[in-house]
Amino acid sequence: MLELDAEHVHNLSKRVKELSGDDVTHCIQCGKCSGGCTVAPDMEEIPSRIMRFIQLNMKERALTSSMVWTCSSCLTCTARCPEGIDIAKVMNVLRMMCLAEGYTPKEKHIHVFNRLFIDMIKKYGRVYELGLMVQNNMMAMTPFRDIGLLPAILKKRKIGLLPHKVKALGEVKELFKKGQTFYKRMKVEGWK
Amino acid sequence: MEIGYYPGCSLESASREFDISLRAICGMMNITLVEVPDWICCGTSPTHAVSQELSHLLPYKNIQKAEMHGIKELLIPCPSCLYSISHTEAACVTDANVRQRLSEVTGYTYEGGLKIYHLLDFLRDRVTLGGLKAMVKKPLEGLKIASYYGCLTRFFPAAADDMEQPSLLEQIIEALGGQPVEWTCKVDCCGASLSITRPDITKRLLGEILQSATRASADCIAVVCPLCQSNLDIRQKGLTSPSGAPYAIPVIYLTQLIGIALGARSGALGMEKLMIDAMPLLRAKGLL
Numbered sequence: 001m002l003e004l005d006a007e008h009v010h011n012l013s014k015r016v017k018e019l020s021g022d023d024v025t026h027c028i029q030c031g032k033c034s035g036g037c038t039v040a041p042d043m044e045e046i047p048s049r050i051m052r053f054i055q056l057n058m059k060e061r062a063l064t065s066s067m068v069w070t071c072s073s074c075l076t077c078t079a080r081c082p083e084g085i086d087i088a089k090v091m092n093v094l095r096m097m098c099l100a101e102g103y104t105p106k107e108k109h110i111h112v113f114n115r116l117f118i119d120m121i122k123k124y125g126r127v128y129e130l131g132l133m134v135q136n137n138m139m140a141m142t143p144f145r146d147i148g149l150l151p152a153i154l155k156k157r158k159i160g161l162l163p164h165k166v167k168a169l170g171e172v173k174e175l176f177k178k179g180q181t182f183y184k185r186m187k188v189e190g191w192k
Numbered sequence: 193m194e195i196g197y198y199p200g201c202s203l204e205s206a207s208r209e210f211d212i213s214l215r216a217i218c219g220m221m222n223i224t225l226v227e228v229p230d231w232i233c234c235g236t237s238p239t240h241a242v243s244q245e246l247s248h249l250l251p252y253k254n255i256q257k258a259e260m261h262g263i264k265e266l267l268i269p270c271p272s273c274l275y276s277i278s279h280t281e282a283a284c285v286t287d288a289n290v291r292q293r294l295s296e297v298t299g300y301t302y303e304g305g306l307k308i309y310h311l312l313d314f315l316r317d318r319v320t321l322g323g324l325k326a327m328v329k330k331p332l333e334g335l336k337i338a339s340y341y342g343c344l345t346r347f348f349p350a351a352a353d354d355m356e357q358p359s360l361l362e363q364i365i366e367a368l369g370g371q372p373v374e375w376t377c378k379v380d381c382c383g384a385s386l387s388i389t390r391p392d393i394t395k396r397l398l399g400e401i402l403q404s405a406t407r408a409s410a411d412c413i414a415v416v417c418p419l420c421q422s423n424l425d426i427r428q429k430g431l432t433s434p435s436g437a438p439y440a441i442p443v444i445y446l447t448q449l450i451g452i453a454l455g456a457r458s459g460a461l462g463m464e465k466l467m468i469d470a471m472p473l474l475r476a477k478g479l480l
Binding site for chain 1: 346
């Protein structure tokens, strides 16, 4: 049962505002974000409903939704919101909150891909696409996904076999060390 | 003319033909690209999803590297990189807290003043449409082109005339002598990295885009984003129209189309790297 009380009803929207600068209480539930959403047709939720969860302090529903992770950050919702809410940015904030509060991301594949991507930057300073694809396939336990594309891609020399490493890698590592991030608190559980 | 250049990870890997063709046309237009020395990844959407601070730090480091190399104007062809870097640049100018924190961590203070260009903005504002037209040697006559902006380009001045129905890419195609078609998907999202994590969603999106281009009788799709190009080109094989016919629509970078119109050899534009071969189409139109 959803219980609302005057003292706590704004807890979630306040936290979202602190992190994103966007006031979700302004959402008028017009649904333009949902109508234009790239991924909504494949999801059980729609962005306007996520905004409503925030307004009603329904933290678990908001933070454990797949929608938060599948959002492609195309910013169509942000472009169309009549209240000027950067909805895509709110989705990013919900991802961070989901991890920080210890919830399991509903779309593990996406979370793991993000993590591998960032690890790649930390390791090389740039993204090593071939390595990223291979590692991601291993983590997702789909080792042969896209393997059919590989011969043509390699023949056309579209991707390099070896990573490009930046020279000043120490500086990159320094950024990761000094930057205060949610990243440190991120836990990745194994695949089940 | 000299301009700073931030290629980004895609342009030195899966989208090398974007880099190759950009360098080729800049050479033909007497534009010197000054690459940001030892640039690092901008962080793009994965960092925006896990850490606000990291999502600013990586672009900031690149702004630092550009400025310390004397770069005052920066061309960023990849819309994702452009979004990250211009987002941080704007935050430094408007938000004193962000500026202070970034300068604390990096030991470098950005004072503002770096002019950042999207490829389309650069073509309109610096090369100019008239200037481009004057350089055309082989007009793209009879080539019906679906201009695909993708989702992010509309956020830059390039498409600011109308976020839902921008027209600059069409204007550039017309300047090259090509024929832009009216179609419905020009600012739709290709699904970006969902092609790896949720291929089911990307498949639907790509199907919609390809169907719309086909309905508009487009010969090819012109793109300005490495993610749009990779998804539509590499993952087109196996996709079919509602009637079951396989799609085979070349997805060509705008820089490659410009190169052809300026009379460059196809080898100098990385045309052979496209998965859906564009050569038969270009030959049939007498452009090669």
